[in-house]
Amino acid sequence: MRLFKFLGLILTVSSTSFSYSIDRLTKREEETTQKTDCESIESLWKQINSDATNCCDIDGINCDDDNRITKIILNDKGLIGTIPSEIENLTNLKYLVLSDNQLTGNIPSEIRNLKNLISLNLRFNKLTGSIPSEIGNLSQLEELYLSDNYLIGDIPESVKKLNKLLSKLMNNNCLSCDSNTRGCEEQEKDKCKKVLDECRYIESLWKKGSTDKDINCCEIEGIECSVVDNEFHITSINLANKGLTGTIPSDIGRLSKLQTIDLSNNDLNGSIPVISSLDELTTFDLSNNCINCESIKDKSLQNGNEMTCANTLKKNSCEFRCGEGIGECPEGQCCSAKGYCGTTSGYCSLKLGCQDKYGKCAEGRCGELWGSCLKEGECCSAKGYCGTTRSYCKSDLGCQNKFGSCWE
Template sequence: MITGREIQSYPRTLFWKKSTDCCSWDGVHCEKTTGQVIELDLHCSQLQGNFHSNGSLFQLFNLKRLDLSFNDFTGSLISPKFGEFSSLMHLDLSRSGFTAICNLKTLVLLNLRSNNLEGTIPQCLGEMSELEVFDLSNNSLSGTIDTTFNIGNQLIIIKLDRNKLQGKVPQFLIYCKKLELLDLSYNELNDTFPKWLGDLPHLQILSLRSNKFYGPIRTNYLFAQIRVINLSSNGFCGDLPVSLFQNFLAMKKIGENSGNREYVADIFSYYYNYSLIVTTKGLDRELPQVLTIQIIIDLSKNRFEGHIPNIIGDLVGFRTLNFSHNVLEGHIPAPLHRLSVLESLDLSSNKLDGEIPQ
């Protein structure tokens, strides 16, 4: 699914005319006062092959943004010359086939999703101290997540979903104090619930779906800003985590729809849109972004047992609630009637009785 800007493929570089000012070329953006090229947008330009070290690209010393996504550089390595772009902050190589990126220390945005990348995540990525968006989703990366980002890092979005990663959730994430979105879904992680993530003051989206997490969930950490939590398709067990629900402060308010569409982790929306897979009304769908008013809990396809606690009725901001395919029993709690903005409720494939309150 392609989201965000409309993708149209055409060889734009063939229409560049050397007799005209390069600042007028399609995809080239210059700084108004100096005339220096600062942005180069070559997404979907039917580019192939390697970038030669003596090519004109590497003469653009003041380049701040480079978009080479949706091209075909399969089998190519990023030239060491890329490391000489001392001002480069945004690099988008998604769906382009690139492997090596260790020379780029000043990046703010790194998007390498959907590149058929294999092997382990390079340790050198932890040296990118300015990085805010780290997206390696939808590749074939394996091994454990050993890359370490240090105290004081700037990470806001981490997406490692749809890979083959194993082991535990890495403890370095506790240093990511600005983190708003963490998506580790569709991997092979084998761990108990990483309750210490609740100590991250700005975490709003947490997706661990479709891994090998196990055991009960007990935590006193706050998760005060969490808006979307997806733990579906794992091996979690025991009673539903009342202590966790108690701390979901952002879910205890009904989001105001002011008419302006506000999104979670909407920092580079012009250049980059994350996506998130959620299940609503029994169907998986890919959200191009998550609205701040979309409050979602999905604990389906685990082994939770016991009763649905009445405290669920306090989380009045719910838009989607999915407890299906567990071993829950007893009556459906009456306080569910307080969920006045609920759009999708799934309690199927349990041992519940009674009626859903109006």
């Protein structure tokens, strides 16, 4: 009996030790998969000293005894690129100063994890996008300096409600601030004008019911804006699968820094605007729309790529446009007087204004909807077709003498 108890005790201890070992192993794996503080911001400090192995040795970066970063003061270091999202791992960080550099892209929303942050200074960079509402999670924040960038939108309410915030500067951006918002009174209208103009050029693609003349399309999902040659421009339009209708605005050819256009899987119609001036354009996708791409002889872009224009004639929902300044109908279709493509009498009847220059017209048809036969001596049959044989011309077979010759 004592032997069984002893064996049971051994099994219990072994099981507990095994569980403890598994727990420690799992914890160790989690620790090794998470990046260290230095690894998390390597893209920044390696620009200063590529030979360094420990960021805590970099002038301007302070660490505690556990090699956790507590302070980053890297202003005016010529830094380029984006602020890494992995900055969220720096949970002991109190001061983050990256001002007077050439940083681009958005302020990462992952900044919300920096719960101990006291000062955030990103002034004088080329940051774009909106101010992340997640900054409102930084309850210890006392200083917030975001001025002299290309930020858009408004200041989030969560940021306005930060209790400990003593000082903030957000001027010289493209923000739509309330004039009473402290620290945001002066916005740099000149550097925002270019992108606002470009937004207006293509507003039929993105603007839905808004009457705000100064709304910035860079806030719209699918439209990317970047700083190019110290100017703020639209650089990418990706509005695929958005249910867009109507025509592509002709002024899209004025977006001089545009690199990508994807308007695929919509119901756009009409002609394709002149884009020969878009020297930066590398992608132009119009697949699955209602645009007659077959009539376009040259689909080449400036970089040698070709616009993608597949399956535009296969959509059942399409009613193609045609006529002067637009182009021809797909093969086998007629161009109506109002400039739509189709195959019924309303489109094909010369009597109703069918435009034979931009599609076929009802040559060989006649009657109330089609009008008279065009060739001299032709008869209009009972079924509305022109011809010269007995089945067309005999009166007792229904020949319509109002629209052509008939035989008695």
